Amino acid sequence: MTDKPFSRQEIERRQQAIRDSLTATEAFVAFSFTASYYFSGAPIVHWGRPTITVVPQSVPVFTVTSAMEAPRLESLGHIHEVQVYTDSDGPSLPTALALLSRALQDRGIDSIAFDASMTPCSNLALLKELHSTLATRDGSADLNALRKVHSEEEIAQIRKAVATSDVGVNIILEEAKIGQPESDVVAMATRAMAEFSGANYPETEMSLRCYSQQGDRTLQPHSGTGGDPLTQGNLLQIVIEASAWQYLSAVERTVALGNLPAEQDAYFDTLIEAHEAALTAAQPGAPLSAPYHAANSIFTRDGFGESPVGTGLLRGVVSEWEGRIEEGNLRGYNNTPLQSGMVMSIEPYTFVPGVGATRHCDMVLITETGNECISKAPRGRLRIG
Template structure:
């Protein structure tokens, strides 16, 4: 099996990302950048790992030289995933493994030795992120000099997806759609939210692995490649309502979520459904929600800003529906390696919309005591407009569960 058949980003594309970031360092007059965010490490190197209390980081110089900081337990794992990169800088354990040295001091010593005359070093965080009990000094304190904010230098590169990224997300959409179909076919009165959600996710994952075979390359220790879930009843009036251990009943509104993960990249699909014959009240709010989503789809195109897209949706909800009081969140967000990424379709985000960006379009209406109404789709910005990558039915007739 050649590398080109594997559903993952190639080493050559990762090298291109580092080259673009190195050029940005030169443009900004920066000597190097330290990267601690696990997703950003993976974006730049292809090293996917379980993020724990043990610091992992990447140092990239303005000339493109790369050094990776790892706990010793990850050394062979790194060599397996990134054979094209130099051997890493390692430390024995956190908080020191008996050495008396904090892992971040190992990195600081390397920076002082490698960049003795460095005037400007940037980082996505001023030290490793606090997770799983980690405690540590700021990188700036160890270096005795300010660390310049560098998060945007990387995340701005992530906004516009490459052709390879788009194809991975397109494939993830196919399996998110499939997981949702498996789940919808499994829902009936009396069904338990948790059992149906997990059962459908497992079945869809079996189908996905059978279809893709060795082309599928897992990038995580947790979660399934294909996932679907739903919440029901008045609980859906909470935009992020938790599961309830209750059975589905006739007359319930369901709000669903489904996604695939391929090559580390995610999709997003959400639907509003109804168990049994819908009431006129439900139909009215459903039509309003669908109209708002259509307004968002029509508004998303190059040459506009994220704020302008949101303004169009808000104007539709206010002027056409008179339902502004039912809005609880903005219209959508970008995503890729993470479920939520910069930028956001929000009135205060003035990022220009560009071809190759991928957004969710998910304006919601939330009626207290009744239900929430929200569809979400994965949408690719094209040269002239947008393209739906998730193609699951959106019309009410296709989203009714027989009672």
């Protein structure tokens, strides 16, 4: 595990791109994990110890971090100036902000843009106490304009996560049995994914998460795995969220457990048609709403009502905690155009009381001429038992 996630050229490209957005502002200050990683190349989740990367207009980039994370910044990132604090210096947030404030003042920086959509109010309030003349503005839109289109190096990370996810789907389709506890099914898939990624990407930090729901519990898509056995007649939802260097993919599958009741059966057919329609609609130049409308017209045609949820979201450095780009949601109102280099999950579904809320979810790259479905796991009418 010695490779850096990104090349120096890639990180310098990102730094220059945000400088180009600064105009009269003197620096971009990245407080969040997502933004600091984007500009430093080192994925350091804060865990109560801030890591802050500053991209000034006219002096070198620098990072404030803890002694604990400094070796990680050094080995994974591309930062030459580092300000380090330790746990002995006092509470971490005020300590880090005091270093930041002094560094800004030493460099004569009096105006900053920052990642306001991911920075706690307390950080800004405390920084302004320390540096009362500092002018601040929300730079989230500038940051997200960069983040929403991926480079080749970023896409390469996503491909690792997707290939690993496909392994998890495949082993479940091949080996899971009616009667096996859900928790055991997902543990089996997780282990297979760990073996695959360890063997194929030994120098990449991966995170693997596999969970499932069946029957009525699919109506709560963010509930965890239960201990119930796979039960004949249920729709099973498999969710695999793997990330490579924090680039998150989602590959999800709906699976029939044996023969389904008529209503579940009908929903599954509609779902498959809606999913294929959404994939087809994801074309460069079309709006982000296009996959939603394509899928939704099939849900409504078949009497399942309008989908109350979007049809997917831009992926990349995103987790359930941070990093989702609001204007990257595939929703009915979103007229943002799809562009080559965007990577998104396509996952149309709706909620049918008594039936469920299951979906197929694929990872799709928009290309110059169309799209590429990165995930290769079987889709369509899947069945166990």
